[in-house]
Amino acid sequence: MHHILRFGLLCTILISMVFASQANACLWDRDTLAMEAKDFPGITEIITGRFDRFPPLYYEMRLDRVATEVESDPNNLDLYDDAAVACDRLGRSDEAIEWMTKKRAMLDSLTPTGGDHADHEYRYLANLGTFHIHRWLKNGANREDMADVQRSRELIAAAIELNPDAHFGRERYQLLAIEWILNLDEIELGEGQSLIHQIEGYDSWFGSRNNELASLGYEDAADGLMGLIALGNAWQSIDIYYALGFTLGDQNDAVLSNLSMNRVRELVEAGSQSLLADFDYEQLDRAPVLIGIENEYKSEISDWYTRARIEADDWIAQRNAFALERLKQGQHPDTHPDFWDEWTEQSAPPEFPSRPSIIFNFLAPVLVVSAILLLLAISGVVIAFKIRARS
Numbered sequence: 001m002h003h004i005l006r007f008g009l010l011c012t013i014l015i016s017m018v019f020a021s022q023a024n025a026c027l028w029d030r031d032t033l034a035m036e037a038k039d040f041p042g043i044t045e046i047i048t049g050r051f052d053r054f055p056p057l058y059y060e061m062r063l064d065r066v067a068t069e070v071e072s073d074p075n076n077l078d079l080y081d082d083a084a085v086a087c088d089r090l091g092r093s094d095e096a097i098e099w100m101t102k103k104r105a106m107l108d109s110l111t112p113t114g115g116d117h118a119d120h121e122y123r124y125l126a127n128l129g130t131f132h133i134h135r136w137l138k139n140g141a142n143r144e145d146m147a148d149v150q151r152s153r154e155l156i157a158a159a160i161e162l163n164p165d166a167h168f169g170r171e172r173y174q175l176l177a178i179e180w181i182l183n184l185d186e187i188e189l190g191e192g193q194s195l196i197h198q199i200e201g202y203d204s205w206f207g208s209r210n211n212e213l214a215s216l217g218y219e220d221a222a223d224g225l226m227g228l229i230a231l232g233n234a235w236q237s238i239d240i241y242y243a244l245g246f247t248l249g250d251q252n253d254a255v256l257s258n259l260s261m262n263r264v265r266e267l268v269e270a271g272s273q274s275l276l277a278d279f280d281y282e283q284l285d286r287a288p289v290l291i292g293i294e295n296e297y298k299s300e301i302s303d304w305y306t307r308a309r310i311e312a313d314d315w316i317a318q319r320n321a322f323a324l325e326r327l328k329q330g331q332h333p334d335t336h337p338d339f340w341d342e343w344t345e346q347s348a349p350p351e352f353p354s355r356p357s358i359i360f361n362f363l364a365p366v367l368v369v370s371a372i373l374l375l376l377a378i379s380g381v382v383i384a385f386k387i388r389a390r391s
Contacts, residue, residue: 007125044259050316052319058204059087062084062334065332080099081123084096084100107124118163126156130174131152132151132155140290149181149182171222172223176197177243193280198362213247213251222247225240225243242274249322262305304353311348315345
């Protein structure tokens with residue numbers, strides 16, 4: 001009799017424990033450094049697009065000024081980065097690469113002086129590698145000519161070797177993306193086609209929340225991918241957001257994983273395509289699985305994303321209108337420290353829907369199972385008494 005009671009109690013505890021466990025391209029210029037000096041955009045801002053993406057005039061003015069300054073101060077290595085990144089932002093990849101050629105010549109002519117020189121060596125490699133992959137993408141991502149991609153991989157790998165602790169881990173994940181591009185023809189169809197599946201030993205699917213990436217040494221995967229979006233050109237990339245969705249799911253955040261997949265769906269509906277020719281777009285309808293989260297809350301998340309995207313687009317439009325008015329007056333943040341002083345937020349992101357406690361979501365089934373086991377235990381006791389009474 002006591003054994004039956006213990007068995008029922010043990011089953012209840014074990015099942016409760018199971019449910020409880022369920023509860024449980026990068027560019028370098030002055031803008032990059034400025035963003036590192038202040039708060040980096042949060043994950044919801046990066047997913048919904050509420051971060052600075054300046055109009056062309058912003059970069060045209062910087063390029064004109066820097067091109068003049070470098071003539072009078074050719075030893076100022078920062079200027080070459082500013083000019084090159086401005087060209088890249090304007091879609092002028094060939095000119096960006098030419099500016100890096102000029103920087104290389106200047107670096108070779110200067111006597112190395114400690115950390116600053118090493119930092120510029122690193123930035124030279126990281127920027128040039130980025131410009132080559134951007135040129136390949138801009139020219140139509142022609143898989144018959146992969147020279148720019150190969151060159152990009154060499155340069156980014158060299159940058160990582162020189163500075164493995166690069167901020168936000170961007171180069172590490174940029175290299176991962178480049179290697180994914182080089183291996184596209186060998187990727188089999190299925191859910192394991194994101195670029196983070198290039199990581200040896202990683203084999204997560206939708207809905208898995210195993211912290212596999214951390215166990216493989218990639219605990220900074222989300223930060224790295226976020227850096228490619230906010231500081232690179234990945235805002236329009238299905239493949240980066242798709243990888244981010246997997247990464248967030250692996251880190252036990254199915255809600256943010258779902259938000260990232262909402263961005264992927266939005267890009268698909270707008271006509272964007274994955275670099276993977278046979279990408280299975282139908283799988284997006286079943287990804288990711290929000291285990292333990294009510295369907296009603298899933299709808300709230302989707303509704304919030306739609307409203308947040310509208311607000312983010314309005315924010316960008318207002319902020320760029322503010323900037324353009326001053327840019328046309330000859331002002332620029334590079335030369336006018338008070339450029340943003342009169343900027344005021346006209347709106348705010350909608351409040352994120354409160355997350356229901358997953359413990360409460362599982363409480364009902366736990367209680368039901370516990371009640372059944374308890375009834376079984378009591379029934380066993382009753383039967384045991386009857387059998388003993390008859391004997």
